[in-house]
Amino acid sequence: MKLEGTQSPPLILNPPDYKESIINGEDVYIQFSVFTPEVESFLVRILHRLLQKYDFLYYKEMLLTVIRELISNAIKANVKRLYFKIKNLDIRDRLDYRDGMNTFKEDVYCNDNDYLDKLKSSNLFVKVLFKPKADSFSLYIINNTQILKEELIKVNARIKKAFKYNDIAEAFHDVLDDSEGAGLGLIMAIMLFKNSGISLDSFKISAQKGRTISSINISQRKNQLEVNAKVTDEILKEVEKIPSFPENVILIQRLIHNPKSTIKEISESIKRDLGLTTSILKLANSAGYITLNKIKSIEEAVKLIGIRSINILLIATGVHKIMDSRYKKFESIWKNSYKAAFYAQKISIRRRKTKLGEFSFLAAFLSDIGKIVLLTINPEVTQRIVEITGIKNIEGSNILEEISLGISHSTLGKFICKKWKFNDPLIHAVENHHSPHLANEKYKELIYTVYLVYIFTEIEERKHKFETIDEDVLDYFNLLDKDKFETLHEYLISEYEKHSMIPGS
Numbered sequence: 001m002k003l004e005g006t007q008s009p010p011l012i013l014n015p016p017d018y019k020e021s022i023i024n025g026e027d028v029y030i031q032f033s034v035f036t037p038e039v040e041s042f043l044v045r046i047l048h049r050l051l052q053k054y055d056f057l058y059y060k061e062m063l064l065t066v067i068r069e070l071i072s073n074a075i076k077a078n079v080k081r082l083y084f085k086i087k088n089l090d091i092r093d094r095l096d097y098r099d100g101m102n103t104f105k106e107d108v109y110c111n112d113n114d115y116l117d118k119l120k121s122s123n124l125f126v127k128v129l130f131k132p133k134a135d136s137f138s139l140y141i142i143n144n145t146q147i148l149k150e151e152l153i154k155v156n157a158r159i160k161k162a163f164k165y166n167d168i169a170e171a172f173h174d175v176l177d178d179s180e181g182a183g184l185g186l187i188m189a190i191m192l193f194k195n196s197g198i199s200l201d202s203f204k205i206s207a208q209k210g211r212t213i214s215s216i217n218i219s220q221r222k223n224q225l226e227v228n229a230k231v232t233d234e235i236l237k238e239v240e241k242i243p244s245f246p247e248n249v250i251l252i253q254r255l256i257h258n259p260k261s262t263i264k265e266i267s268e269s270i271k272r273d274l275g276l277t278t279s280i281l282k283l284a285n286s287a288g289y290i291t292l293n294k295i296k297s298i299e300e301a302v303k304l305i306g307i308r309s310i311n312i313l314l315i316a317t318g319v320h321k322i323m324d325s326r327y328k329k330f331e332s333i334w335k336n337s338y339k340a341a342f343y344a345q346k347i348s349i350r351r352r353k354t355k356l357g358e359f360s361f362l363a364a365f366l367s368d369i370g371k372i373v374l375l376t377i378n379p380e381v382t383q384r385i386v387e388i389t390g391i392k393n394i395e396g397s398n399i400l401e402e403i404s405l406g407i408s409h410s411t412l413g414k415f416i417c418k419k420w421k422f423n424d425p426l427i428h429a430v431e432n433h434h435s436p437h438l439a440n441e442k443y444k445e446l447i448y449t450v451y452l453v454y455i456f457t458e459i460e461e462r463k464h465k466f467e468t469i470d471e472d473v474l475d476y477f478n479l480l481d482k483d484k485f486e487t488l489h490e491y492l493i494s495e496y497e498k499h500s501m502i503p504g505s
């Protein structure tokens with residue numbers, strides 16, 4: 001096996017314009033020797049767009065976990081081949097294999113070494129190939145070292161067993177050594193694969209012509225559309241139980257939209273709602289509004305804040321009141337939504353888009369409303385979903401969105417906004433706040449803004465990295481430079497700490 005030769009580029013992306021290729025249903029692949037942040041960035045972005053195309057976005061986290069594990073094992077296999085070559089050992093010889101494996105782990109992973117640098121200058125690589133089909137797609141993780149027959153038998157036996165485990169504790173009894181690339185990490189990935197409702201036949205590892213190939217096929221089950229319709233119906237029944245918008249808020253909005261209404265009339269209506277009164281006074285006296293004296297009356301506050309901003313605050317307060325009565329225990333999600341809303345408004349103001357700022361505040365505030373509903377689906381509905389799908393252990397929205405139910409929290413949020421008769425820009429922003437590349441041109445800036453602020457909040461929770469952000473959004477806001485991105489993020493954090501205000505609190 002030839003290991004030395006002309007050094008390959010650290011990353012090959014083919015074709016370079018992967019976005020257009022995905023739209024056209026063409027193959028896309030990434031080839032590399034070491035799994036760098038740049039490689040991971042392209043992997044996440046390609047997978048996201050491909051899953052979105054097939055409406056399989058709820059598989060994203062599961063597939064990323066599985067793919068990362070398979071890439072790790074592929075690189076480990078390449079390092080092992082390189083190690084045996086450097087040690088002048090024949091990996092196919094039983095005695096040499098035993099001797100090499102006795103020292104492989106300690107030499108490569110425990111001691112300071114340059115094996116990864118040597119890997120970069122070898123001709124060993126890993127390729128992740130995405131292959132679209134009419135109503136499904138396949139992906140392949142390929143490394144150009146062929147797995148030994150004995151290793152392949154062990155790996156496939158472990159995969160088959162992983163599909164039978166009920167929980168990870170059962171796996172511990174069987175995993176004694178993960179040096180062969182078939183350890184606990186792979187088992188956990190496969191269990192997640194299984195729990196997403198995907199069959200064992202959809203995942204294979206094979207050896208072909210000097211290469212090891214892990215293949216995954218993602219497609220809807222034959223009855224998936226029927227299942228999706230039934231599950232969506234069950235979840236939407238929960239949405240129907242959500243109260244209509246508060247009548248007092250609707251009445252105040254009518255006054256605001258009536259050009260004949262006076263500030264005194266609007267203020268008197270607001271005063272009848274203690275929670276709304278408190279929120280407006282708190283906002284008027286926040287650091288966001290410079291005043292010489294403390295604002296004590298609603299009339300003064302309405303004059304200071306402005307009718308349009310009062311209307312935005314009315315909707316935010318009305319939504320909070322509805323959801324608080326039914327979903328109070330998810331206050332942490334509300335706080336995150338308020339933070340995202342604050343960020344959105346600040347970004348729009350910095351871009352001299354004051355009108356958009358008021359709208360983006362509301363769009364960002366509403367975007368995770370579907371997540372709260374998914375998290376609080378009552379046990380009877382959850383059990384009904386289990387019966388329909390045949391998938392057990394459903395707990396929380398992450399699982400609900402990863403088992404191919406055909407509805408995500410973004411879609412559910414769209415349904416809720418329609419129930420409350422919100423306008424089209426808000427509905428589109430809520431629906432696409434995790435998929436900015438689907439933004440209607442008319443609503444692009446609003447959707448891009450909401451996507452960006454949620455990225456900021458996810459980075460604060462260590463759920464996202466700069467390298468995996470949609471590059472079209474970064475380019476739109478002139479934030480492709482990481483330093484500029486981080487400077488804006490630091491500014492928003494600082495402003496939030498000074499000016500933060502939670503309506504209804």
